[in-house]
Amino acid sequence: MSDTQKTSSILPSVVLAAALGCVLVGERVLGEGVARNFSTGLGALLCVAALVFRVRGLAGATGDVRAVEQRLLAGHLGVLAALGLYALGSDASLARLHLAEEPRTRVIGVLSVLWPALLLCSSAVVFFMELAYARMPIAASVELRRVRTAAYAGLTLAFSTVFLLSMNYVATARDVRRDVTYFKTTQPSRSTQRMLDKLAAPVKVLLFWRRTDDVLQQVEPYFATLRRHSPKLRYEVVDFALAPELAHKHRVAGNGTVLLVSGEGDKQKSQSFRIGNELTEARPQLKKLDSIFQQAFGKLTRPERSVQLTVGHGERNAKQADDARGEGTKLMSEIFHRLNLQSAELGMGQGLGSAVPDGASAVIVAGPRQKLMPEEAQTLLQYVRKGGRLLLMVDPDTDDGLAPLLEGLGVVRRPGTLVSDKNHMEHAHDESDKTLVFANDYSSHPTVTTVSHYQSEVASIFVRGVALAKSNVEASAAKPNVAFPLRSASDFFRDLDGDLHRDPDEPQETLDLMAAVTVSEKPGAPEGRAVIIGDGDFMTDKVASNNGNVLLFVDSLAWLIGNEELPSEVSSEEDIPIEHTRDKDKLWFYATTFGVPMPVAGIGLWVARRRRKRSEAGA
Numbered sequence: 001m002s003d004t005q006k007t008s009s010i011l012p013s014v015v016l017a018a019a020l021g022c023v024l025v026g027e028r029v030l031g032e033g034v035a036r037n038f039s040t041g042l043g044a045l046l047c048v049a050a051l052v053f054r055v056r057g058l059a060g061a062t063g064d065v066r067a068v069e070q071r072l073l074a075g076h077l078g079v080l081a082a083l084g085l086y087a088l089g090s091d092a093s094l095a096r097l098h099l100a101e102e103p104r105t106r107v108i109g110v111l112s113v114l115w116p117a118l119l120l121c122s123s124a125v126v127f128f129m130e131l132a133y134a135r136m137p138i139a140a141s142v143e144l145r146r147v148r149t150a151a152y153a154g155l156t157l158a159f160s161t162v163f164l165l166s167m168n169y170v171a172t173a174r175d176v177r178r179d180v181t182y183f184k185t186t187q188p189s190r191s192t193q194r195m196l197d198k199l200a201a202p203v204k205v206l207l208f209w210r211r212t213d214d215v216l217q218q219v220e221p222y223f224a225t226l227r228r229h230s231p232k233l234r235y236e237v238v239d240f241a242l243a244p245e246l247a248h249k250h251r252v253a254g255n256g257t258v259l260l261v262s263g264e265g266d267k268q269k270s271q272s273f274r275i276g277n278e279l280t281e282a283r284p285q286l287k288k289l290d291s292i293f294q295q296a297f298g299k300l301t302r303p304e305r306s307v308q309l310t311v312g313h314g315e316r317n318a319k320q321a322d323d324a325r326g327e328g329t330k331l332m333s334e335i336f337h338r339l340n341l342q343s344a345e346l347g348m349g350q351g352l353g354s355a356v357p358d359g360a361s362a363v364i365v366a367g368p369r370q371k372l373m374p375e376e377a378q379t380l381l382q383y384v385r386k387g388g389r390l391l392l393m394v395d396p397d398t399d400d401g402l403a404p405l406l407e408g409l410g411v412v413r414r415p416g417t418l419v420s421d422k423n424h425m426e427h428a429h430d431e432s433d434k435t436l437v438f439a440n441d442y443s444s445h446p447t448v449t450t451v452s453h454y455q456s457e458v459a460s461i462f463v464r465g466v467a468l469a470k471s472n473v474e475a476s477a478a479k480p481n482v483a484f485p486l487r488s489a490s491d492f493f494r495d496l497d498g499d500l501h502r503d504p505d506e507p508q509e510t511l512d513l514m515a516a517v518t519v520s521e522k523p524g525a526p527e528g529r530a531v532i533i534g535d536g537d538f539m540t541d542k543v544a545s546n547n548g549n550v551l552l553f554v555d556s557l558a559w560l561i562g563n564e565e566l567p568s569e570v571s572s573e574e575d576i577p578i579e580h581t582r583d584k585d586k587l588w589f590y591a592t593t594f595g596v597p598m599p600v601a602g603i604g605l606w607v608a609r610r611r612r613k614r615s616e617a618g619a
Contacts, residue, residue, distance in 0.1 A: 012053035013130045016076060019046030020123070023083065047083065051076055064144040071151060072129055078122025085115035091431070116165075121158040128154030131605075157601075186290040188225050191450075195297060196230035203300065205235035206259040208252055215256065215282045219275060222289055256282070258293075260300050271296040291338065298340040305361040305561060307336065308346035310376075313400065314369030316393070316540050327537065329366060331544035335554065352376050355383075361561040362389040365402070367536020372401035381408040385478050385519055387526025389560040395536040396466030407471045409517045409530050410480035416494030418465040418511065418534070421502070423489050425461060431500045435464045437492065439513055440548065445485035446559045447516045447531055451551035458548035460486060460513075465535035467494060467511035480519035484512035486552070514552075516559070531556045 019042075026039030054076050058069040087093060089111035094104060132150035136142045205223055209216035216237065223235040240247055240255045250259055250270045256277035261270045273296050275289070276282030285292060309317045317329045336343050346352050346363060353375045356363055363380065381404070384390050394402060396417045406412060418437050425436045440459035442452035451458060470482050488511045493502050502508070517530040533556075543549055 009057075010130055010134055012050045012057065012076065013072070013126055015046050015053060016050035016079060016126070019043045019050060020079070020119075022046060027086075044083075047080055051080065064142045067144050068129070068133055068142060068147050071147065072126060072133070075122050075126035075129065075151075078118060079126070082115045082119035082122060085111055085118065089115065113166075117162045120161060121155060124154035124158035125151050126154075128157075186222070186287065188222065188229070188293075189290050192226070192290055192294055192297075193229050195294065195301075196226060196233060199230060199232045199301065201262055201301075202232045202234070203297070204261045205233065206246070206261065207235060207237045208240050208247070208255045208257045208259065209237060209277070210239050210255060211237060213255070213277065214279050215276060215286075218279075218282070218286050219258070219289070222293075258296070260296055262300050269300055271300040295338045295340070298338070302340050304340060304342055306342040306344055306359060307557075307561075308344055308350075308356065308360045308363045310347060310352065310363065310365045310368070310372075311345045312347035312349075312370075313372055316366040316536060317364075327540050327542065329540055329544070331541050331550075332366075332539040332553075335550065339554070339557070341557075348373075348376070352379055355379060356388060360388075362391060362557065364391045365393065366539065367393045367395055368400045368402070369395075369398065369536075371399055372405075374401065374404065377401055377405040381405050384409065384517075384528035384530050385521045387520075387528050389528070390530040391556060391560060392530065392532045393536050393538050394466060394532065394534060396464065396534075398536075406532065408480075409515075409519065409532070410471055410482040411468055411515045411517065411532050412471040413534070414467040414469050414494060414511070416467070416496045416506070417498070418462055418467060418488070418492060418513070419495040419500055419502070420489070420492045422491050434500050435495075437462050437465065437488070438548070439486060439488045441487045441489065443483070443485045443487075445483050445516055447514070447556045448485045448552060449558075450555050451548060454547070454551065458546075458551065460538075460548040460552050461543045461546050462513060462535040463537040463540075463543060465513060465538075467492075467513065468515050468532060468534050469512060478519050478521050480517045483516045484514065485516055486514040487512055516556075529560050531560060 022039050022043030024043075026036045026041075026043060030036040030039060054069070054073050058066065058073055061069045089108055094107065097104075097107075099107060128150040129147050132147050133142075136147075205226075207216060207219060207223065209219070220235075220237070223233075226233050227235060238246070240252065240257075246252075247254075250261070250272060252259055252272060253274075254277070257272055257274050259270060259272045261268060263269055273292050275285045309315065311318055316327060317332070333343065341361070344350075344360075346356070346360075351357060353373065356379060363383065365380070380390060385408075392402065392406070394400070394406070394413060396413060397415065403412075417435055419434045420437045421434060423437055423439065424434050425438060427433055427436055438459040438461045440455050442448040442455055444452065451460070467488075468484065490510045491508050492511050493506045493508050494511070495502075496506055497503065513534045515530075515532040517532070519528045519530075520526070521528075533552075537543060538549060539553055544553075
């Protein structure tokens, strides 16, 4: 090769960059379909073309030019190897290996770490070598040492990035948090204020603290706000040491307690709750003071009501070993406690096969996995038709014996499982996340009164849910009125074959996720009410902490038992975990991984290049 002969062009690396861009768009931006396959396929073809161009450049090179071309070819092969590892980790490739579940999980974990690291290192080496190589247009100007130094710089930057990302993953997976922020006491919510508006008899609040206590300075403004809102509520501060008889009568153990008293003489009732006498002790309670006050206030001013939860059919509320995996209903029980609702079991032993016991404000069937007997389903249907109240949480494609009950209420389950490629939560970071969907298209029905008010802020989560539709009820039967208070977005589809991918016979559509039913046995008879939610896991601990689920559940209970002032919202200063949708996770990933570092790196390269030009001009 002549000293004046030009070195090879930057074309192979440009083609390789375009190939990576096509693969990225196809695999991470576009959904399933022809567009994704075309983009990924085009990226693969461009990778092959880039390799061919690089090999042609190496074929006619000699000396230092050949050494540089060899290093560039090695970088290209590293990028191709990374893409090969990515392809090996796909579902189709792993299926051919016929691995057991545990080895498959390990292989996926290794490949998901290995291919991005190899891709980053190889592409960084090629990029930095090309920056140096581009300033050597002829063979005589090629300096292998400068190109090698540039490669080391790129490799160092890539290794540093891999290290930082690894540390970030470890910090996330082994998360240890220490809360050092100053706390803020909650303020009365609108739900609490509505409870005061319905107050029939005066209520007196006694705050057992000394006037100099720091905790009192946090508690008193809350009750001062309540007193200004309702003249029927008043409060005063009492020192435990100065009122021993009052404390003994109402079983107050000491300062740091809030006592609510209603009535006079023998008919006097009271409820108390402890906050604490030191700030360190009281801090957790002060953050949720509104919720604690609602519980005590509800017990004091409302008559006790009871809900019956069916058992004996594998319901989610059954006490079983899988509660530890989030399938228990401890949070639902806490909601009953806060709403002053007593819960009891209802099964064959309690007469479910013949009649629902008297005194039940509502019956809840929480996602049975086993079949109800026909007599039990008929009992529940007759209970609703005679004015009873029923809440059903049902699963898709389950032989639970509820089909006759649902049809009698004017509702059927549509075949398939709810799936969305877009409106779903990230949990396991695999295909199963597509069944962890959310929706917030609420109507104006009373079953979603509060949650619809916060429609722009919350959404209800469904775990492998089912879509609902109206059924044809026999003309001789009581004709139910059916409304659908919650609908999905238009990109949902019903997965009929369990592969979690949309097939031609699984169109995208807007689906009804919840039904509210009213029915009367005859004109003038008591109105029965039923709510059907298309998810047996809707109030299990895995999703019940989500505000959209809690608000909808409490709204539904309030409508069922005819107590619409139930406190479905509370004010709280507790920290709530932030959960992102798949699209938001993508945005945060690209913004933090590329959006911030790349401009900084670009400015650094621009400054370094200006300095180099000045040095060369001076020389």
